[in-house]
Amino acid sequence: MKLIYISDFFLEDLPYCGGAEYNDKELIKILIKQKFNVDQIKSSALNLQYLIENKNNFFIISNFLMVSSQCLEFITNNCKYIIYEHDHKYLKSRNPILYKNFKAPKEQIINYLFYKNSISIFCQSSFHARILKTNLQLKNVYNISGNLWSQEDLNYIEKITNLSEKRDMCSIMESSIWNKNTEGSVEFCKKRNMKYELISDKNYHNFLKKISMNKKFIFLPRSPETLSRVCVEAKMLGCSLIVNNLIGAKYEEWFKEDSKYLISYMRTINSKILKEVERCIESAK
Numbered sequence: 001m002k003l004i005y006i007s008d009f010f011l012e013d014l015p016y017c018g019g020a021e022y023n024d025k026e027l028i029k030i031l032i033k034q035k036f037n038v039d040q041i042k043s044s045a046l047n048l049q050y051l052i053e054n055k056n057n058f059f060i061i062s063n064f065l066m067v068s069s070q071c072l073e074f075i076t077n078n079c080k081y082i083i084y085e086h087d088h089k090y091l092k093s094r095n096p097i098l099y100k101n102f103k104a105p106k107e108q109i110i111n112y113l114f115y116k117n118s119i120s121i122f123c124q125s126s127f128h129a130r131i132l133k134t135n136l137q138l139k140n141v142y143n144i145s146g147n148l149w150s151q152e153d154l155n156y157i158e159k160i161t162n163l164s165e166k167r168d169m170c171s172i173m174e175s176s177i178w179n180k181n182t183e184g185s186v187e188f189c190k191k192r193n194m195k196y197e198l199i200s201d202k203n204y205h206n207f208l209k210k211i212s213m214n215k216k217f218i219f220l221p222r223s224p225e226t227l228s229r230v231c232v233e234a235k236m237l238g239c240s241l242i243v244n245n246l247i248g249a250k251y252e253e254w255f256k257e258d259s260k261y262l263i264s265y266m267r268t269i270n271s272k273i274l275k276e277v278e279r280c281i282e283s284a285k
Contacts, residue, residue, distance in 0.1 A: 019229030
């Protein structure tokens, strides 16, 4: 059985990539290492003929905003698949903060059958899973409780964590995405006379190195973060965090631990995720 991995974008498609693209790249590498035959398909390139020809294979669906309604309906009714959810695509707004207790009115729910018919919905944290269950009332939800990093990237994080004395400064991820609320973090620092530095870099390791040089990392998103990979990275790098209650990682037990523990935990999570993917594939046979 071939695995077909669908996403709006893959790591090589974008100059600045988010946690979804880094996570997906690592999962694909893990699956290939396990001798799975994996096809990567951008959702914008997906067509009905391809789905008909591959309906007996197994689909892993990441971000799917550019999948046509016709293709989404075909997958829902004819294919075996899991959803590796990276945000809240079951809501028209994609932002649960707009609704009391994160529960949207029924008219705001979309893609319900697509989620219901999946073998499993992979969520990033218990916070993420709880919001999804609140809105969809489904049981096929699996909490990954983490994210995927390559062993090489974790080695690099471990190497630079205590490389030098940190500056008394706040790192702020520079982003033009409204939900990331860069300006809110800047305003927070200005009001408290805290020194801050806007962090961005197309090179992933350079980005991590810049964060590691400062004592604090601040992130105040405007919508619920399914996990917040960058917050986990900042903590693995030995930074103290200033965050709000919309960070999924904040609700996981392992997030209370120190840098060394977090790096060790993320080294083992790939086997946990692989085991669940394999269970889903087996159930589809």
